[in-house]
Amino acid sequence: MDEKIERILVLAPHTDDGEFGCGGSIAKFIEAGKEVFYAAFSTAEKSVPDGWPKDILETEVREATKRIGIPPANLIIYKYEVRKLNYVRQEILEKLVKLKKDLSPQLIFMPSQNDLHQDHQTVATEAVRAFKQVTILGYELPWNTITFHTQGFIKLEKSHIQKKILALNAYNSQSQKAYAAEDFIWGWAKTRGTQIGTEYAETFEITRWVIE
Numbered sequence: 234m235d236e237k238i239e240r241i242l243v244l245a246p247h248t249d250d251g252e253f254g255c256g257g258s259i260a261k262f263i264e265a266g267k268e269v270f271y272a273a274f275s276t277a278e279k280s281v282p283d284g285w286p287k288d289i290l291e292t293e294v295r296e297a298t299k300r301i302g303i304p305p306a307n308l309i310i311y312k313y314e315v316r317k318l319n320y321v322r323q324e325i326l327e328k329l330v331k332l333k334k335d336l337s338p339q340l341i342f343m344p345s346q347n348d349l350h351q352d353h354q355t356v357a358t359e360a361v362r363a364f365k366q367v368t369i370l371g372y373e374l375p376w377n378t379i380t381f382h383t384q385g386f387i388k389l390e391k392s393h394i395q396k397k398i399l400a401l402n403a404y405n406s407q408s409q410k411a412y413a414a415e416d417f418i419w420g421w422a423k424t425r426g427t428q429i430g431t432e433y434a435e436t437f438e439i440t441r442w443v444i445e
């Protein structure tokens with residue numbers, strides 16, 4: 234683990250993207266004493282299934298990030314409308330520039346630049362603009378990509394995947410999604426681990442790599 238990296242920022246267009254894309258890595262960094270911040274750009278009120286309160290995803294992201302070890306003060310929630318982040322591209326860029334100024338993160342996790350979701354594309358594009366001097370890793374969400382380059386890996390332990398699942402289980406309103414299934418999360422982590430001869434891993438596209 235890079236000793237010089239102390240502050241890490243996870244960019245999540247929607248509330249659960251960060252846990253899916255790099256939840257195991259977040260658990261590993263927190264265990265190593267790093268400071269992790271999590272910024273969510275939409276609580277997707279228009280996508281909440283019937284029967285749930287409209288703000289359920291805000292409640293769930295607070296619980297999920299707490300379970301993974303992110304201090305509540307390090308969770309930043311913006312309330313942009315789901316599927317319309319590109320309508321407010323400049324505002325999002327300005328929020329990212331402010332995060333850079335306020336937090337001085339040395340490592341950014343964001344959606345892959347090959348992610349097909351329009352909101353994910355907006356956050357990824359603006360993040361590259363905003364964070365010009367630091368390492369940026371694009372996390373994998375297999376249901377959102379045709380092509381994903383498994384260029385970077387973070388080795389994980391079983392306990393990190395357990396933490397990731399514990400966090401994802403906080404999203405009760407999303408449990409019907411196929412990719413929320415625990416056996417999928419285990420198989421995914423094992424697949425990525427197998428690629429690098431270890432038991433579990435998460436993989437990342439390298440957008441920028443800065444070595445100090």
Ligand SMILES: [Zn+2]
Pocket residue numbers: 246247248250350352353
């Ligand atoms: Zn998303």
